[in-house]
Amino acid sequence: MTTQHTTGHTTGQTTGISGAEIRLEEVVKRYPGQKTAAVESLSLTIPAGEIVMFVGPSGCGKTTSLKMINRLIEPTSGTILIDGEDVRKSSADELRRKIGYVIQGGSLFPHMTVAKNIAIVPKMLGWDASRVKGRVDDLLDLVGLDPSRYRDRYPRELSGGQQQRVGVARGLAADPPVILMDEPFGAVDPITRQRLQDELLSIQRELRKTIVCVTHDIDEAIKLGDRIVILREGGHIAQYDTPEVVLASPADDFVSDFVGSGSTLKQLSLARVNEVDLRETVTARIGEPTADAVQRAEAAGERSVIVLDDRDRPRGWPWLRQLKGDRIVEPTEDLVTVDERSTLNDALDTMLTSSHGAAVVTGDRDRYIGIVTFDTVTDHMRLLEDRAVEERAHEQAAGERA
Structure with missing residues (x-):
């Protein structure tokens, strides 16, 4: 017997959604010569x-399962519908032009410039x-790369x-309703991985595509997913x-073991930066006079300033004491920020690399929102942990009374 798994959870308002169900x-997917199916009777609604x-x-x-959606792998049987339309009604090539596809490393063509890579499907x-x-140019800007600097690079x-980032831009190039991502951030270092995850959350907040993403990392699934599909062998x-x-x-028990014994800590990691003050x-x-900035900072009792560009994006x-010259110039160091939808754990990780004991928070298109401090984050997480302890105590008491 096959069960279709759905939930009633939704994320925010339905207005502005450009994705498709x-x-x-x-x-089902069976390969010749194999006794069991690679995927057997998979049914779900995204x-x-x-x-x-x-x-x-x-x-x-x-x-x-992911590759069967755009028919990079042909299903043995069953039906896949995108916005109510059977994917087999189009040729495989035509279908793939309507579905963005992002894989590990970006998979860019090395002999093409960034612009030409992005422009392939359009x-x-x-x-x-x-x-x-x-x-x-719009897409490079969306993924945080200055078009004038990166358009003609290889x-x-x-x-x-x-x-x-360019791989994500290419996946979005033809404005498809569906984006498929296969371990997209698996080949980068942890700090870059966090920033790419934040970038995806920021992009999704603006575009509201339907994104299906494969990952081996349960923490990444928790951070990025509106919903999580946990599969066991055979695509069940x-x-x-x-x-x-x-x-x-x-x-x-399978799910419990897969999620791991630190599930209480993981629940705390569901808390987002935009939930705290x-x-x-x-x-x-x-470009503004340095003296003016210094005067404002000293009047406010601050020993530093956040430097913004003309689009409110933090640059340093x-x-x-580091401000030199008559005018504020763009700092040379790479400022690590956190998106407002980042987890509090990400914020703490970012603070560990900062000498300010805080992290700069950004919103849509990397615009500056404010800063989150170490004390604010730890106080909030302590509050969540206290609530969890109270809930467990109530549940235990209720169980004993029963």
């Missing part, structure tokens, strides 16, 4: 405009040159994180629900 109905994370042990069929769709150029001239769904429900009420601090604009956080 995906339904998998009794989807709501429009949400991020759904596929996670599970090696060999559980998560990547196979050009296939017959877009005119001016529309393609505008789209490329992949070899980019860092791993920058290549992955062990649990499909929101991160909160998966952590608080694992469906069985942010503090304002003194900011300065690139220098101490007053």
